[in-house]
Amino acid sequence: xxxxxxxxxxxxxxxxxxxxxxxxxxxxxxxxxxxxxxxxxxxxxxxxxxxxxxxxxxxxxxxxxxxxxxxxxxxxxxxxxxxxxxxxxxxxxxxxxxxxxxxxxxxxxxxxxxxxxxxxxxxxxxxxxxxxxxxxxxxxxxxxxxxxxxxxxxxxxxxxxxxxxxxxxxxxxxxxxxxxxxxxxxxxxxxxxxxxxxxxxxxxxxxxxxxxxxxxxxxxxxxxxxxxxxxxxxxxxxxxxxxxxxxxxxxxxxxxxxxxxxxxxxxxxxxxxxxxxxxxxxxxxxxx
Numbered sequence: 001x002x003x004x005x006x007x008x009x010x011x012x013x014x015x016x017x018x019x020x021x022x023x024x025x026x027x028x029x030x031x032x033x034x035x036x037x038x039x040x041x042x043x044x045x046x047x048x049x050x051x052x053x054x055x056x057x058x059x060x061x062x063x064x065x066x067x068x069x070x071x072x073x074x075x076x077x078x079x080x081x082x083x084x085x086x087x088x089x090x091x092x093x094x095x096x097x098x099x100x101x102x103x104x105x106x107x108x109x110x111x112x113x114x115x116x117x118x119x120x121x122x123x124x125x126x127x128x129x130x131x132x133x134x135x136x137x138x139x140x141x142x143x144x145x146x147x148x149x150x151x152x153x154x155x156x157x158x159x160x161x162x163x164x165x166x167x168x169x170x171x172x173x174x175x176x177x178x179x180x181x182x183x184x185x186x187x188x189x190x191x192x193x194x195x196x197x198x199x200x201x202x203x204x205x206x207x208x209x210x211x212x213x214x215x216x217x218x219x220x221x222x223x224x225x226x227x228x229x230x231x232x233x234x235x236x237x238x239x240x241x242x243x244x245x246x247x248x249x250x251x252x253x254x255x256x257x258x259x260x261x262x263x264x265x266x267x268x269x270x271x272x273x274x275x276x277x278x279x280x281x282x283x284x285x286x287x288x
Contacts, residue, residue, distance in 0.1 A: 001169050001195075001286050002043045006161065006185075008176025008201070008269070009143045011050030020046035026270050030279025039286055047164035049157050049181070056153045057146045082145045084113035085208035087122040093236035094126060101125045144177055144203075148212035154184065161185045165192065171285040173198045175269050176237070180204060184213070186220035195225040196285035200272040201261075202229055205240025205247055219249045225285065227253040230278045232261040232271070 005023050023046065028038055091101065098111065104124040107117040146153050162185050165172075172194055174182030179202035186194060197220070203209050210217065219227065231238040240246045242253040259278065261271030272278055 001039070001041065001171070002045060002166055003282075003286060004165055004170060004172045005044070005046045006172065006174040006178035006182045007046070007048065007050065008178045011048070012054030014050060016046065016048035019048065020044075023269060023273060026273040027279055027282065029274040030276055031283055033274075033276035034280050034283070036280070036283050038283075042286060043166065043168075045164050045166070047161050049160050052160060053143055053147060053153070053157055056156060057143060078149055079142070079145055080116060080119065081113040082149060082208065083119045083141060084122075085211075086141060086144070086206060087119060087126070089206050089208055090236055091122050091126060093239050096122075096125045100128075104128070144180075144209075147177065147181070148209065157181060158185050158188060162188065165189070167192070169193045169195050171196045171198065171282065173200070173282060174202070175199075175272065176201045176203065176267065180209060180213075183220070186222050187214060187218075189220070189222040192222045194220070194223045195288065196281075197223045197227045198278075198281055198285065199227070199229045199242070200259075200278060201231060201235055201238045201267050201269070202242065203237050205238070205242050210247070217247060217249050219251060225288070226251065228281050228285075229253050229255045230259050230272065230275065230281070231255070231257055232259040232266050233257050235261060235266040237267055 005020070007019060007023075011019065024038070024044065031037060101118070101121045102111075104121040105117050106120070111118050147157060148154065158181065161181060165185075170192060172182055172186065174180075174197070179199035182197065182199070183204060186197060204213075227242075229242045231241070233239045239257075241255040241257065243255055244252065247253065256277060259272060259275050261268065262274075263271040
């Protein structure tokens with residue numbers, strides 16, 4: 001049995017071995033709450049794509065690079081529109097209204113997708129009224145933007161993950177942006193037996209994310225044993241359940257909003273994998 005762990009956004013520059021250990025130590029903590037241990041015969045794969053995504057993102061930002069030349073003249077408007085969409089959704093989820101945003105605008109107060117001052121004010125409002133920080137939001141949102149909107153980058157990241165998935169029965173766990181990457185990869189996989197897809201802290205229920213996925217939405221054919229989605233309703237990146245309203249596919253995804261993520265922003269991987277129910281779902285999938 002294979003266990004594939006797909007990490008989320010903003011992981012560049014970190015040590016892949018240490019990150020993998022953090023994931024596994026936290027999962028073992030969750031399993032211990034069930035008096036369980038991780039099975040010994042599991043092949044664990046942690047495809048670290050953080051540095052690759054960061055390098056590709058920097059290439060896009062560089063106007064002298066080939067990627068930068070291709071993107072020049074079109075990326076700015078697309079980027080502003082994407083920021084406006086995703087940050088506005090996050091603000092709604094965090095119960096931040098336009099008045100709070102307007103009070104933080106420096107410059108013109110006109111609301112709109114091409115008004116960078118308004119977008120910056122949304123970031124400041126989220127920084128003020130939510131657990132997420134300004135720098136983290138702006139930087140990590142760019143990571144999500146380039147992956148979702150620039151096909152050449154998406155293809156390279158997807159191929160990197162696909163090449164890491166061995167043959168045989170497999171359980172895939174995706175966190176945050178990793179759940180989006182995982183979904184795209186599983187749609188492309190052929191000849192694989194994905195016994196379970198488990199997503200945690202997933203933003204796939206956000207309209208701004210769904211609009212950049214392959215349509216129509218569907219259960220990946222490679223997923224033979226169902227899809228489980230665990231989330232914390234205080235995690236405003238992930239609080240939209242992957243249900244028939246937000247992510248209508250068949251067979252339906254099993255959603256559970258029981259998680260009480262202990263990390264500061266309610267979104268961290270430690271606060272998901274050490275949850276007893278999430279850990280038990282992973283264990284059941286690995287031993288079924």
